[in-house]
Amino acid sequence: MAVDTHGRWPWASAALVAPTWGGALRARRWLGEDGHWVAWLALPILVAHQTEEWVRPGGFLPFANQRLLGAREPAWPLTERVGFVVNVPLGWGTAIGGALLWERTPALAAGVLAIEAGNALMHGGMAVRERRYNPGAVTGPLLMGTHAAAGAAWLARSGRMTRRSTATALALGAAFTLGMPLALKRRMRRARR
Numbered sequence: 621m622a623v624d625t626h627g628r629w630p631w632a633s634a635a636l637v638a639p640t641w642g643g644a645l646r647a648r649r650w651l652g653e654d655g656h657w658v659a660w661l662a663l664p665i666l667v668a669h670q671t672e673e674w675v676r677p678g679g680f681l682p683f684a685n686q687r688l689l690g691a692r693e694p695a696w697p698l699t700e701r702v703g704f705v706v707n708v709p710l711g712w713g714t715a716i717g718g719a720l721l722w723e724r725t726p727a728l729a730a731g732v733l734a735i736e737a738g739n740a741l742m743h744g745g746m747a748v749r750e751r752r753y754n755p756g757a758v759t760g761p762l763l764m765g766t767h768a769a770a771g772a773a774w775l776a777r778s779g780r781m782t783r784r785s786t787a788t789a790l791a792l793g794a795a796f797t798l799g800m801p802l803a804l805k806r807r808m809r810r811a812r813r
Contacts, residue, residue: 626681627700629708630674633667640664655778658771659722659729662715665736665767669759670707680755687754688746689804697807706800714792726775727785733771734793740765742797 625631641664644651651657673680681703682694691697718729743760747753775781781789 623675623678625674625678626695627674627704629704630670630678633670633707634675636667637664637671640667655726655774655780656722658726658733658774659719661767662718662729662732662736663712665759665763666711666715668763669739669756670711672759673756674703674707678755683755687750688742689801689808691808697804697811702804710796725785726778726780727788728792730772730775730781730785730789731792733768733775734789735796736764737768737772738793738797740768 684698685691718732740760743756747757
C-alpha cells in the first residue's frame with residue numbers, strides 16, 4: 621500500500637528518527653549534564669512526531685484541514701508547501717537552534733518546550749474530545765508533553781530563565797500553537813470573499 625506523505629520531506633524526517641535517537645542514546649551521560657537533554661532531545665522527539673503525523677500512520681494534512689480547521693478540502697488551507705515550511709525550516713530550525721544556543725541562553729529551547737506543550741494539548745485534547753485517534757495523538761502527549769513538562773520543571777529549578785527569556789519562550793509557543801491555526805483560518809475566510 622502506497623503512503624501519501626504529502627511531499628518528500630516527511631521521508632527525510634522518518635529517516636532521521638533512528639540516527640537522532642541513536643545519537644541521544646550514545647550521548648546520554650552528556651545529555652544529563654547541565655540539562656543538555658532539555659534542548660538536545662527536541663529534534664529526536666520532533667522527527668518521531670512528524671513521522672507519526674505524516675508517514676506512519678500519517679494523514680496529518682487532511683486531519684488538520686478537515687477535522688482541526690473545519691475545511692471542506694483535505695489539502696487546503698494547509699498545503700504541502702506550508703506543511704514543509706512549518707515542519708522543516710521552522711520546526712527543525714528551532715529545535716536545532718535551541719540546542720546550539722543552549723549554553724548561551726535557554727530561551728529558544730524553552731520556546732520549543734512551549735510549542736511541544738501546545739502540540740501535546742492539541743493532539744491529546746482532540747483525541748479525548750472526539751474519542752478517536754488523530755495523526756500525532758501518541759507522540760504528541762507521550763513524547764512532547766512529557767518533554768515539555770520535565771524540561772519546564774528543570775528550567776524552573778535551574779534559575780537560568782530570565783523574565784525576558786520566559787517572555788520570548790511563551791511568545792514563540794503562542795505563535796506556533798495559536799498563530800498557525802489562526803493564520804490558516806484567516807486564509808479560509810479570505811478565500812470565501
